[in-house]
Amino acid sequence: RIDFFVLAPERCTKNENGVKCGGTLVLSEDTTSVLTATLKVQDAVDFARFDEAPLEIPVILRGELAAEELTQGDAVVVTGVLRVSSFLKSSSAILTVYVEAFDVSRDVKDYRDLEITEEERKRIQEVAAGPDVKQKLISCIAPSIKGREEVKEGILLALFGAPREQNPDGTFVRGDIHVLIVGDPGVGKSQMLLAVSKLVPRGVYVSGPRASGVGLTAAVVKDEMTGRFMVHGGSAVLANGGVLIVDEFDKMSKDDRGALHEVLEQQTVTVAKAGIHAQLPARCTLIAAANPKFGSYQREMSLAENIDLPPTILSRFDLIFLIQDSASEREDEEIARFVLKKEDEKAPPFPPEFVRKYIAVAKSVNPVLSEEAAELLRKFFVEVRKKCGQDAAVKVGVRQLEAAKRLALAHARMRLSRKAEKQDVEAAISLMNFFLEEEGFLTELSQLEVGKTTKQVKEEEAVREILKKMSAQAGAEGVLEADFVITCKEEGYEERIVRKILEAMKRNGEVVEPKIGRIKAVF
Structure with a gap:
């Protein structure tokens, strides 16, 4: 934002009739006001040295330049003169280097900035009308990685996205598609x-372990020159209109991940600090990757138990993919042949520049659901709800219906179609089924948000209560683990389930072993 204010000199240099002006700035008809804006320009990552942090320099814009429509995260080309100014701070003079700009222009940093010729538009329309357009575009996503077709398709549809919709009450439904990839180390995430x-x-x-909550959203800092507090946008704000990519998502702290709740759903960043209340746009697609917390994915455990992410975060992802490093002689042979290929043999069907322009053209298309497509989505939602049953701790709800709708509209965009047809919904449902069932990490659809059914939750609570009572009676020495298992079996619980719950409590630090073979509850 641009604030309009007048900077009055601290001390008047004029002395008329032996009387100083006393620090008062007198405005007259001869006074000229100039619109001024200050930019903080940082080195682009591509040009920064690998052993140094990107450098930052203030850029002063005056007159018409100050009215340029620039947003945080834009890449700009600045032409100007390097100048040096000084100001007093604690009786010491501080020199500041800045650029007085003569011209500033936005570099290509968004789909709307891409220059597309008529010939290129015709070529894009021909490709969209041709056969296997989806498969060809999928091949352009990470062409150096063999297979993972469903994951690449999900990422491709996330890049196209769906139109943003406005509700009658003025609120918006996001069109950006969020994707989470969970996989064993070394699978190419x-x-x-x-x-x-x-x-x-x-x-x-962004790398998760090195990202903080304010680094992802926004921070309030004090400007050294003016002493005023300023809002600095974080990664989500800088990615507005683009893609925010977070690696090692599970390694982020709980508080830092919590800062993304608003970004994922409302797509804004609200700041209320130091007398500043601002809401910054963060309309971006989030594509994140996470590792299982036990090193490799445990099939016998639910998704929520395998990754250290809360249900409130998981439920905001439209697609969650599981990639396992499973040994298969045929697949290993194909991967080895692919890796050992020459680089030119791995070339994708289209160069990256063409894919960017294809997506840019597609984003100008705002498809709507046909009646047949809407009916298919309705049936899908009803069937999913039926499969949940009454045993669901948290049912699959409207968020998953909205996710399927976004995927269908994105698929229609990929075809440059203004109407989402049956084939688009079928492609979206296929991806949703792959996400929900085919990978097998959700044994019941009700496990989507919490990873456990009501029956499992009740079993855990009952087993914990039994251990708690037995620990209170046994005292400091604890309970014999064998006696605890026998007691649970007498109460009607399977030994396999009891031992699984007990191992989980040991990992979480809820159970200690005072002596070999003895356990004690500490919750």
Whole structure:
């Protein structure tokens, strides 16, 4: 935002008739007011040295330049003169280097900035009308990685996105599609994310362990020159209109992940600090990758138990993919042949520049659901709800219906169609089924948000209560583990389930072993 204010000199240099003006700035007809704006320009990541943090320099815009429509995260080209100014701080002079700009223009940093010729538009329309357009575009996503077709298709549809819809009450329903990739180490998750960050015009790549909550959203800092507090947008704000890519998502702290709740659903960042109340846009697609907390994915455990992410975060992702490093002689042979291929043999059907322009043209298309497509989505939602049954702790709800709708509209965009047809909904449902059932990490659809059914939750609570009572009676020495298991079996619980719950409590620090073979509850 631009604030209009007058900077009065601290001390008047004029002395008329022996009387100083006393620090009062006198405005007269001869006074000229100039609109001024200050930009903080940072080195682009591509040009920064690998062993140094990106440098930052203030840029002063005056007159018409100050009215330029620039937003945080834009790449700009500035032409100007390097100047030096000084100001007093604690009786010391501080020199500040800045650029007085003569011209500023936005570099290509968004789909709307891409220059597309008529010939290129015709070529894009021909490709869209041709056969296997989806398969060809999927092949352009991380072409250095063999297979993972469903994951690449999900990422491709996330790049196209769906139109943003406005409700009658003035609120908006997001059109951006969020994707989470959960997989064993070494299956190509990070490489896939890096490939996406290079493919899109505005892609902000963040490593989870090194990202803080304010770094992802926004921070309030004090300007040294003016002493005023300013809002600095974080990664989500910088990715507005693009893609926010977060690697090692599970390694982020609980508080830092919590800062993304508003970004994922409302797509805004609200700041209320130091007398500043501002709401910054963060309309971006989030593509994240996470590792299982036990090193590799445990099939006998639910998704929520395998990754250290709360249900409130998981439920905001439209698609969650599981990638396992399973040994298969045929697949291993194909991967080895692919990796050992020459680089030119791995080339995708279209170059990255063409894919960017294809997506840019597609984003100008705002498809709507046909009656047949809407009916298919309705049936899908009803069937999913039936499969949940009464045993669901948290039922699959409207969020998953909205996710299927967004995927269908994105698929229609990919075809440059203004109407989402039956084939688009079928493609969306196929991906949703792959996400919900085919991978097998959700044994019941009701496990989507919490990873457990009501029956499992009740079993855990009952087993915990039994251990709590037995620990209170046994005292400091604890309970014999064998006696605890026998007691649970007498209460009607399977030994396999009891031991699974007990192992989970040991990992979480809820159970200690005072002596070998003895256990004690500490919750």
